[in-house]
Amino acid sequence: MSENIRYEDTFLYRIRHSLAHIMAQAVLEFYPDTKYTIGPPVENGFYYDFDLPQPISQEDLEKIEKRMRQIVAGQHPFIKKVISAEEARQIFQNQPYKIELIEGLEKGGFDEYGNPLDTKPEISIYQHDTFVDLCRGPHVENTKQINPSAFKLMSIAGAYWRGDEKNKMLTRIYGTAWEKPDDLKHYLQMLEEAKKRDHRKLGKELEIFTFDDEVGPGLPLWLPNGGILIEELEKLAKEMEERAGYQRVRTPHLTKEDLFLRSGHLPYYAESMYPPMELEEGVKYYIKPMNCPMHHKIFGARPRSYRELPLRLAEYGTCYRYEKSGELFGLMRVRSMQMNDAHIYCSEEQFEQEFMGVVELYKKYFDLFGIQKYVMRLSLHSKAGLGKKYVDNERLWLKTEDMVRRAMLNGGVPFVEAEDEAAFYGPKIDVQIWSAIGREFTLATNQVDFAVPARFDLKFVNKDGQEETPLCIHRAPLSTHERMIGFLIEHYGGAFPVWLSPEQVRVIPITDAQNEYAANLAAQLRARGIRVSADLGSERMNAKIRAAQMFKVPYMLVVGANEAAAGTVSLRMRDGAQLNNIPLAEFEARITDRITRRASEL
RNA sequence: GCCGACGUAGCUCAAUCGGCAGAGCACCCGCCUUGUAAGCGGGCGGUUACGGGUUCGAUUCCCGUCGUCGGCUCCA
Structure with a gap:
């Protein structure tokens, strides 16, 4: 599949968009007084924002999800109809948020999600089964194109109407949806893996x-x-x-x-x-x-x-x-x-x-850190923020923004532009990254x-x-x-490169007869400025290796009677690799090399 | 700050309908003397986040405060 296909043009986008409508139908069936707002596809799934007559909980998601599967099984076609603003107002007369959106569409300048738009859009509705939504699509042709085992409702969250904290707080329900059940399974597994990398847990x-x-x-x-x-x-x-x-x-x-x-x-x-x-x-x-x-x-x-x-x-x-x-x-x-x-x-x-x-x-x-997933963002001012969020000098804004844009283009550095993200005193290039659980940060x-x-x-x-x-x-x-x-x-998932590792080496004696040898090794390495400890506790070697392994210590020096007699070490690395019976000097050369080069390999 | 959920030992988690608060790991003390991810036994550890209320009795029900988590808003 070409990477150039826009998300909006993919089949997955249609599935997610359609499931948002189906979820809205289910929610409205359970809570008929609900006012519904917008429900777009997002990365990995979709959401829909509701103004609910009562709070709902995680347990309610199960019944909503169950009803959604019934609706999907009903093999309902999605039917688009282009209508006039007047007709739209008629259809959504009891839906104040929709009326607000229709007015935006009618005036032009905003799409049905409230995003700014250059052209004046046509007004269209989509209907499936009993549910009608103001929507430009696209959707699946029929709910039978949706796999009922490839979606799941994930969480309930608050969200401000139109993303403005001065507006009412709505209830947002997030769902994830995929083409095949295996894709869903894979995604849920990935979420579990991500939780293990969460810095709050590892920290x-x-x-x-x-x-x-x-x-x-x-x-x-x-x-x-x-x-x-x-x-x-x-x-x-x-x-x-x-x-x-x-x-x-x-x-x-x-x-x-x-x-x-x-x-x-x-x-x-x-x-x-x-x-x-x-x-x-x-x-x-x-x-x-x-x-x-x-x-x-x-x-x-x-x-x-x-x-x-x-x-x-x-x-x-x-x-x-x-x-x-x-x-x-x-x-x-x-x-x-x-x-x-x-x-x-x-x-x-x-x-x-x-x-x-x-x-x-x-x-x-x-x-150096091997960071590959990031986006450079040229953060610009917004006209509306001048004098409020931003220093009130439009001429200098435009001039410096252009200077930065030219510099980046001349330097051949790829970047995206984002309006209304600047500092109060000028434009900037921010490097955006994502936390393990997918939150975006500068x-x-x-x-x-x-x-x-x-x-x-x-x-x-x-x-x-x-x-x-x-x-x-x-x-x-x-x-x-x-x-x-x-x-x-x-x-790094907690497994830092050697130069960054808080503990670089742990010496593990096989029996306590090697405690002295282990302590001496540690002292020698410490004298070279290496961060090392010797585990002289009463646990068995296997338990000590496990402890060092879970602490993600890059190098373990396992020493028994043979090593003590020969003046060598048995090197076990964090990745499980082993180099047995090597002279201490050889290990020293290895670790010193990794540290001075700030190398990523062990 | 806002919406929702949650808060039990250092950590991960139990405790039926409101009836004496428990386990594993970690830690401490022994025994075992071991070859590449957990040897065995014992011990210590709690104002159930904090404050109030209901009740004969509250970890459990109610209210408030603080904190955490999922989002929104905001950001290095």
């Missing part, structure tokens, strides 16, 4: 981080193993940034209100900030949600010459953001975070090279700031002796420690 099992109710939601406590991951990532970042000409700075976690008033964070970003502290009358302090204002102050601390540009200031700064309670998600979305932050101050002529330099840095990191980011340097009155003197305002690039190729490590835990 606990591998003792990487924990949360505590008394510390507070979204405030992770890094355990010693997490501390090691952080140290290794910082070492990596510092090496890469030093080579790329960055300088390291450090700034406080707190600043006076004045700084965030100047930066514009307070008007634009206030709802994500912790409330102010006021010790002296009239002097408010905020805990920082971003590092940029302080870096701007460092740039502005003395006059700057064009000869200094690009000036690249880097800091693994800790920031605090008051994320709404429901938005928290393990390590991936937290309230305290340490950012792989840097700000690059450059002239307009230098912009493209600097911006692409950052994109190159992303790519190096992504190669990992790395590379942002242009055309607004804030001027607010800070930042200047440099150009070749002609004239003052110019620099552009600022905000970038975080390694995201925050929290999100990056959360992602890496899932990406």
